[in-house]
Amino acid sequence: MKIDHANNWWPAIADAIEEGYIAIDEQDQIVGYNKSALKTLQVSETRFKDPDFWQSLLMAPFAEIAARKEVVEGREIRLKQPDGRHACLRLNGKPLIKDNITGYIITFTDITSWKDIDESNNTLINALDESQRVFKSVFDYSPTGIGLISPDILWLDVNESLAATLGYSPAELKGADVFRLIHPDDKVEARAQVRMLTEGITNTYRAERRYLHKKGHYIWVFLAASKMLSTDGTFRFFIVQMLDVSEAKKLITEAHKKNIVLHATSVDLQQKIRQLQEFNSIIAHNLRGPATALMDSTELLGDVFDEKVRRTMLEHMKTAAGSILGTLNDLKEMIDLQVNKQNFFTSCELEPMIRQVWKLLSPQIEEKDAHLSLNLSVPVINYVKVYLENILFNLINNAITYTRSDVVPEIKIATWNEDDQVVLMVQDNGIGIDLSMHQEQLFRYKKMFHRGYGSNGVGLFKIRNQIRTFGGNIEVKSESGRGSSFYVYFNNRVYTLQQDE
Numbered sequence: 001m002k003i004d005h006a007n008n009w010w011p012a013i014a015d016a017i018e019e020g021y022i023a024i025d026e027q028d029q030i031v032g033y034n035k036s037a038l039k040t041l042q043v044s045e046t047r048f049k050d051p052d053f054w055q056s057l058l059m060a061p062f063a064e065i066a067a068r069k070e071v072v073e074g075r076e077i078r079l080k081q082p083d084g085r086h087a088c089l090r091l092n093g094k095p096l097i098k099d100n101i102t103g104y105i106i107t108f109t110d111i112t113s114w115k116d117i118d119e120s121n122n123t124l125i126n127a128l129d130e131s132q133r134v135f136k137s138v139f140d141y142s143p144t145g146i147g148l149i150s151p152d153i154l155w156l157d158v159n160e161s162l163a164a165t166l167g168y169s170p171a172e173l174k175g176a177d178v179f180r181l182i183h184p185d186d187k188v189e190a191r192a193q194v195r196m197l198t199e200g201i202t203n204t205y206r207a208e209r210r211y212l213h214k215k216g217h218y219i220w221v222f223l224a225a226s227k228m229l230s231t232d233g234t235f236r237f238f239i240v241q242m243l244d245v246s247e248a249k250k251l252i253t254e255a256h257k258k259n260i261v262l263h264a265t266s267v268d269l270q271q272k273i274r275q276l277q278e279f280n281s282i283i284a285h286n287l288r289g290p291a292t293a294l295m296d297s298t299e300l301l302g303d304v305f306d307e308k309v310r311r312t313m314l315e316h317m318k319t320a321a322g323s324i325l326g327t328l329n330d331l332k333e334m335i336d337l338q339v340n341k342q343n344f345f346t347s348c349e350l351e352p353m354i355r356q357v358w359k360l361l362s363p364q365i366e367e368k369d370a371h372l373s374l375n376l377s378v379p380v381i382n383y384v385k386v387y388l389e390n391i392l393f394n395l396i397n398n399a400i401t402y403t404r405s406d407v408v409p410e411i412k413i414a415t416w417n418e419d420d421q422v423v424l425m426v427q428d429n430g431i432g433i434d435l436s437m438h439q440e441q442l443f444r445y446k447k448m449f450h451r452g453y454g455s456n457g458v459g460l461f462k463i464r465n466q467i468r469t470f471g472g473n474i475e476v477k478s479e480s481g482r483g484s485s486f487y488v489y490f491n492n493r494v495y496t497l498q499q500d501e
Contacts, residue, residue: 015035019036030054058081061091066104076091089110144243145159145243150237153194167214206224208223220246220248221242221246225239354392371411373410374414375415378415391488394460399426403428403430404430410429411428421489425486432478433480473488
């Protein structure tokens with residue numbers, strides 16, 4: 001018996017459904033199918049009607065199920081289609097019985113795309129599981145401190161390394177305010193960086209920061225922070241990696257300090273060489289001449305019998321001896337300065353010291369109606385007080401001494417910070433100095449550039465030695481007839497090193 005497909009409506013219904021179907025009679029011959037079956041199996045209708053087709057490799061899974069005449073529900077099979085693609089089908093099978101004659105019908109659906117999606121999802125799930133296992137392993141066993149921070153800036157979780165870095169257990173830190181342990185001076189920067197992360201200005205940041213250890217001291221840590229987002233792009237939490245760099249910071253600080261000491265020693269050595277050269281020059285020019293004259297006069301004195309001539313020669317000898325003694329006293333003062341470098345620095349308030357010098361020079365100031373203006377951005381300088389007083393006195397005295405008759409003397413004194421130095425400026429509108437002629441001689445011993453002002457050429461020489469003794473320097477800008485500006489550079493590092501010692 002053959003299954004009846006004579007009804008006109010049956011083929012139309014069969015072709016309309018998406019499931020493929022195959023109907024088989026009791027002789028295992030294909031007696032019915034629809035277009036979905038042809039499409040799914042990728043065969044033509046002519047090929048499908050071929051009696052040998054049922055015995056082909058493609059149809060073997062169907063033939064095996066049909067031969068058993070069993071009810072089959074949801075069985076999945078894989079077969080290789082004519083185009084070489086492997087397809088996955090879900091089958092249902094059911095015997096058709098009429099008058100004790102049994103046929104069989106198989107319906108099937110191509111679920112290849114669904115299986116691909118499932119496999120892809122499984123792959124993603126497996127990868128996610130593996131990623132989570134790896135992260136947990138890194139989190140738990142990393143020697144680097146790792147922590148998770150909530151949007152409320154609380155510790156969600158920390159690993160053992162981070163907790164140990166701060167001296168706590170993980171349980172003690174969970175739920176705690178992150179900012180609570182940050183050094184007060186670092187909190188403003190920390191909040192700004194967190195805000196940049198939460199507002200999307202940046203996705204990560206790095207910083208060196210001080211954290212309060214459980215034992216009460218601060219440690220330096222290097223940290224890197226990044227943010228984690230949900231699949232919908234909303235912020236979930238921060239990941240922070242933290243490493244204790246306190247020891248490294250200490251070594252860097254010590255190395256920096258040693259470099260400063262080395263630099264200061266080098267500068268000091270160079271200054272000593274220059275001072276020795278200056279001493280040699282002073283001895284050659286300022287001692288040898290008077291000493292030679294004194295020796296010559298001594299040799300001649302025994303041959304002179306005229307009392308008037310003898311008195312004149314004795315006066316010359318006294319003058320030469322006085323010059324020698326004055327030079328020796330100046331040299332002794334410079335040597336004493338080098339020997340007594342251990343004079344302690346003190347905090348010197350500049351304005352009272354300047355006002356005191358101004359008061360001492362009041363006769364000249366009143367005579368010339370000189371004006372003083374101050375702009376002390378740095379009001380206090382750490383220095384040896386007696387030397388600072390001498391520096392101020394010499395510079396202010398020169399500014400009042402070397403004035404022009406056609407203008408009211410204006411003396412301006414200012415201070416400011418420049419790198420690691422404090423700069424003191426004393427500026428006047430006096431007669432100035434022609435530096436094109438006198439630059440090299442400006443701070444030399446007993447060098448004078450303006451006659452008739454009662455100068456002995458020693459003041460600038462002395463204060464330069466005082467300034468350089470403590471690692472500073474003095475410079476000048478000047479034009480003839482347009483005033484002078486003296487700049488004293490006080491080296492703060494010398495004071496810092498002395499404090500450390």
